[in-house]
Amino acid sequence: MARLGSWIETFPEGIYVRPADAWVDPSRPKPRALITHGHGDHARGGHGAVLATPETLAIMALRYGEQNGQPVGYGEAVRVGEVDVSFVPAGHVLGSAQIVLEHKGEKIVVSGDYKRREDPTCHPFVPVPCDVFITEATFGLPVFRHPETSGEIDRLLHRLHSDDSRCVLVGAYALGKAQRVIAELRRRGHEEPIYIHGALEKMCALYEDHGIPLGELRLATGASKDELRGKIVIAPPGALNDRWSRRLPNPVTAMASGWMRIRQRARQANVELPLVISDHADWDELTCTIRELEPSEVWITHGREEALKHWCLTHQIKACELNLVGYEDEED
Ligand SMILES: [Zn+2]
Numbered sequence: 001m002a003r004l005g006s007w008i009e010t011f012p013e014g015i016y017v018r019p020a021d022a023w024v025d026p027s028r029p030k031p032r033a034l035i036t037h038g039h040g041d042h043a044r045g046g047h048g049a050v051l052a053t054p055e056t057l058a059i060m061a062l063r064y065g066e067q068n069g070q071p072v073g074y075g076e077a078v079r080v081g082e083v084d085v086s087f088v089p090a091g092h093v094l095g096s097a098q099i100v101l102e103h104k105g106e107k108i109v110v111s112g113d114y115k116r117r118e119d120p121t122c123h124p125f126v127p128v129p130c131d132v133f134i135t136e137a138t139f140g141l142p143v144f145r146h147p148e149t150s151g152e153i154d155r156l157l158h159r160l161h162s163d164d165s166r167c168v169l170v171g172a173y174a175l176g177k178a179q180r181v182i183a184e185l186r187r188r189g190h191e192e193p194i195y196i197h198g199a200l201e202k203m204c205a206l207y208e209d210h211g212i213p214l215g216e217l218r219l220a221t222g223a224s225k226d227e228l229r230g231k232i233v234i235a236p237p238g239a240l241n242d243r244w245s246r247r248l249p250n251p252v253t254a255m256a257s258g259w260m261r262i263r264q265r266a267r268q269a270n271v272e273l274p275l276v277i278s279d280h281a282d283w284d285e286l287t288c289t290i291r292e293l294e295p296s297e298v299w300i301t302h303g304r305e306e307a308l309k310h311w312c313l314t315h316q317i318k319a320c321e322l323n324l325v326g327y328e329d330e331e332d
């Protein structure tokens with residue numbers, strides 16, 4: 001009997017689906033690519049043809065210019081070569097998808113990046129039972145257990161309201177995290193205008209165009225110091241400690257990232273208010289998802305592979321590492 005998933009080959013630059021002659025999230029330009037989501041380490045420009053959700057294609061067009069794209073909506077099935085391919089919500093960022101591949105009676109799911117927690121800016125993860133689950137493991141250590149998002153947002157609001165002569169400057173990645181923090185703030189009843197760095201403007205507009213309301217946003221550039229007192233300002237992490245932030249009134253520097261769980265990282269980035277808000281599955285989400293899907297095998301793409309592999313083996317699930325390169329996930 002052939003090895004499970006023998007029709008899939010892995011290379012350092014990505015996963016090659018031979019009977020479809022297509023690559024999943026390749027890190028180098030390929031004739032045909034299936035893209036899970038718009039983050040730069042998964043979606044790159046310059047492929048011959050791209051299959052992705054309409055939202056991911058819109059994000060890629062914004063970042064790289066128009067792609068030779070074929071939009072595939074959630075739940076729609078397309079035939080690529082000899083493989084049935086569908087895109088299922090991954091709950092990571094707007095348009096993010098798991099890619100379901102079916103060939104010769106075997107079902108293989110490539111998770112891309114995913115999370116199981118609620119997120120007002122994207123469709124929730126849909127579990128698809130499968131033979132092989134190809135998963136990320138960005139936070140694949142038992143020490144990573146993300147707290148409730150609402151509690152982190154409340155800490156942010158509490159800090160904001162405790163001193164109205166200052167502003168709170170939140171570092172958040174431009175795709176996904178920034179919009180999620182804004183939407184979570186709205187959910188917790190914060191209706192004030194939120195000020196954004198110019199680098200976030202187009203992506204926020206793209207989210208709104210796709211039906212994700214973000215409330216009143218204003219550009220921080222051009223606002224006076226007095227106008228910004230007692231307000232929340234959102235900027236890409238790179239802007240937290242640079243010249244740009246000097247215009248702000250004595251900012252409390254915050255950062256929204258799963259990595260804020262590590263105190264040393266927060267200190268290194270001069271973050272006064274670390275907010276543990278992640279768009280990746282934590283340890284419990286990773287292991288619960290594998291339990292739920294009951295795959296025969298788990299293949300781990302990137303992250304902290306060792307612990308998750310060990311967990312799988314102790315639960316009688318075959319597991320291996322794929323050793324792909326180029327996936328960073330600092331964007332979380
Ligand atoms: Zn991602």
Ligand SMILES: [Zn+2]
Pocket residue numbers: 039041042113327328329
């Ligand atoms: Zn990633």
